[in-house]
Amino acid sequence: MRDLKKIKISELKGVGPKMNQLLNRINIFTVYDCLRYYPRAYEDLSTTYKFKDKIAEKGLFYVEILSNPTVRRPRPNLDIMSVLVSDGVDTAELIFFNSSFLKNYFKIGYKKYIYGEIKNNKNGLQIVQGQIIKKADIGVFNPIYNLTAGLTNNFLRKLLKLAIDDYSNYIEDYLSNELLKDLKLVDLKTAIKNIHYPKSYEDLESARKRLSFDEIFVLQASLDRTNYRSAIKRGPNISYTKYKKEINKYISSFPFSLTNAQKKVTEEIFTDLESASMNRLLQGDVGSGKTIVASLAAYLTYLNGYQTALMVPTEILAKQHFKSFYKDLSDFGPKIELLTGSTSESDKKIILDKLKNQEIDILIGTHSLIQEGVEFNNLGLTIIDEQHRFGVDQRKILYLKGNNPHNLSMTATPIPRTLALIIYGDMEISSIDELPPGRQPIDTIVIDDSYLTRLDSFVIKQIQAGRQAFVVCPLIEDSETMNLNSVEKVYNRYVSNDFKKNHIKTVFLHGKMKNSEKDEIMNDFAKGKIDIIISTTVIEVGINVPNANLIIIYDADRFGLSQLHQLRGRVGRGQEKSYCVLVNNNKTELAYRRMKVMKQSTDGFYISEKDLELRGQGELMGTKQHGISDFQFINFSNDLELIEFVKKSYKEIYQKIQNNKNNFSQLDYYITDMVNVRFESKN
Template identity: 40%
Template structure:
């Protein structure tokens, strides 16, 4: 059955429950297809039923026992197609099914009277069909309307595109209806509800609503999970007994039972707290393990304080900002200590992170060591190579480029130069990681846009030297609340000041009716000799999403501006072709680049002064900010033009914040608030497992508490293999192995 949200604020007991359930997990945004695909059942005169009392939690009359490590295919009704559908939700084993939590709940404990139905919310009523009203439309697309009544009044029931229901109802029958309510001018209307005959139905309990995918229904998921409840008691407790006692935490079996089928508000609250705490504790312990793998606090190279960065800084044609000087001092202090540096440098687009990297390289090379700098794309690596060669080359530092396209004699010369020490700095892509690349004295490793590199990749690079210092850089603003989680005790430097003279990008919002004015601004910049980005949220046109695609925009733009060479770029373009397009855009041969978000982290094109973003409501705030960072990199004034017709809700608030501020950290905090941790840069983009239940904003205290507890556990038992920690340690190691792309 189609449903549009939780039963959030109804009267009485249901209202209290909804306050507890309003934080129900909603990380997996998949459409609920249980619903009016239900029409197949109606055709067979089978009616969708809300759960019977005998199906409520506490009555798990299951005789079959399961091994939770078994495939879901052992469940009754799970054949190859259902197995494939469950796999799309990340559910392969029975244990995965137990941890597939409801995204909301329906409180079916109370039947309301029509006159008591809450406007704008959902309710459950029992009413008699008085009249079958004429609908609008034809055939299957026809709107179906009923007039129903109980002892307190009448209500109109509306079903959209449900002509097939015309023969499902008869005047005089009594039905239960559950759905969203509208009350206007004293008239009550329920839109597209679920329904079941009143005969023999006893509405009791709280019903879970799960994230679905095509080919699965709510009823199937509920039945399968209910079948596992008999075996939940056999699950090994995963949290150490002392922690359970200290935190007054419920057992794992209790938590899983009442997360899926809560008996009341208190049971739900206890279950949810337990699972959130365990999720955070496991994540924090896995992060600590990753850091120890990098040898946090290990003895490293102590560069001499007598070798200063100052000669390099004095040779620059400009003075570093105060923020750059502060970060340079932090990096220099790390390099001069005997503890290996492991520092993250955060800085907004254009804040001057490259200068920090160059100064660190200068100090390392001047001390007799080599340096390696790794970038995620060949084009970005080449750009870094050219910048380093321009600024450090005149100081006698030999720099080489090593990417996949460097081969033959040129590659052999680079490899020989690194092995002999003749070449001091290698700049490249993943090619630097290959087994044939050897350094004689590697002392500094730098990675740019570090969320593109996994733990194993960076380990491979650091292992090419003896405990080299590590510096990672990102232009991705990370909210402070997430930085604490992502990096814990790591050293974090923040460049929070822009170089003088850099103009903020003028940002303006346009409705569909203002498109012509936006195009005129774009035309003015092209006429002035500049270049432009045009960004779309989709590659191809969609029947489901009402947004312009990159392909349709490319056709329109290339037809509208025939005098300027344009190109199309998206994620399905082969890597070599993409590199060629970006090279031409960088060289100025392509004047208009129509693209999806693949240019979100890209190269520096100072001549690109205007970006037009189509369907801006479909992007997150932080993502919009990263896109905007592609322009405004030269001296000319730059523009970011966003097109959206959305004038209310979160999308409207997002557009308003984006136009008002250019501070990436303010934007990142707001994005976290509006979208949640799974969508913002902190977790998904940094490769961390998505948080299913925990929320950095709502559970900030628990984040800190879980980190302290994880640290204490690992201090006492670094391998987490003692009898009381064994089960928890296994969970942590399993998570650690999945964190291939985590950034530390």
């Protein structure tokens, strides 16, 4: 059998040097890449609809021409052709730009198939730039692909048809016929054919189900391959039973009681430490108390004679954790130190010497912890905060600094159960799903630009009362192509007029600045030397300023709900009433529903589920989190049963594949591809 990964795309008919370059631009280098370049959507030409059934949606309509075309030329190089049509019930206006050559296609009484989106506005029903569909094409699903300038859907459709016709017989499956029958799945060749050219919804769904299975199963196999913990029988013996009295004494020193959720996850962690090799993800909302749970795990590790490493993505967050751990734990014996990029060479040498001699029990730091020369004497526990901000290799380096240490990863981004099962498939998951009592509720207010003058007055009043504010924008600088608020634009407004008159100290902050600059600004803000920070989302994680009680987020519809929730979590940390103001000028139904979720709920788990429901499979959590954006076929809202089945049956299915040498080599073929795409390129 020929290896499709070794057949260059230029070998296909019609792919000359220019087209080869364009295809390379969208990562199609081989026939394998071509066959795996799946459609992002389909033009459904299988069913005709009435206009009223597809308002604000695309569909196929069979229409009768009611008027002769009219052509307007409002300016040079632009002509607008319009024609009135009927679906037998309602009338609509077809509008075409720079397409007056089509006017002979439309004569009164003629009937046409038109594919397009029905819009209902003040001028009535309209289809703008619809497609005229030939009768021969009715009944099919036309694939739509992501393109680049110079490539067309028609070219890609023809290319895929050619690749499927000439090379689909070389597609080998890693599932045997017996397994396919047991799993009720179509074979891989059929799935790939039908995902590009389905003849029915049934074809499309059976192909999607098979490719969804592959995404889950092959990812699980990839995790096994890249999981540096997979061969470990158990971690260090860290006993809770032996030190229960000391742990209870530490807990009794807290000026608060642990919540039931904190007690539950602490018990899960202690059980792992005592009886297994812990590899656990602790997820919890902003302010849910993950840090105190982490300190309990670190303290128990210390009592058993082992060291703990706590790695975080930013220096600001490292300093906050150091301050918190030192305040809570230093009286109970552990020696705690901080190691970051700004640690002086002389101090660094002292810290590294102490660490090697086990004169440090808990070392907190940034990426500095994984540098050469950082040697632990007896590392028993690694804790990684905001773990998705670190690559696989970085986490592995920290892990290998010990002898099979336990691992606790933490995230303040609650995610839906389906996503957790996939992304963290090699980890046990603990969730803190309740907030400690007494947390100040945050009022969330949604406004548009017409309220900005009143908002400015409110901001000034809060600053004059001694409070501080965050202001978040989606862009750093103004854009010619996007009508959005930028840090530059909002900063210029805030350092003039009433803000200037009231001597309000305002600074800007964004990701292109040097780390030392950002740290200096945040330290000054924490000390109260700055009143307002205008920033991009770099303040999303790890900023703890209890005196800041106001956050304003411009163009809020541009952010994911979970990201908005994370940003909102920057306030509500002190005793003062806190506010989150979402400035939204998007009047669509989707934007309205998303803003409504933010107003109604402060539950991160609920919000993450709604984010998934409303935004679909795209960029969840506001940014392309590690691995998520690669999934194309898993329906995170509906495939929970399939995901759980694969997780439960994975070892059994894997064993059956392993027993067949040919099938196992094919699985290895796809695992290699998955590892390269999802892991190596992400780090």
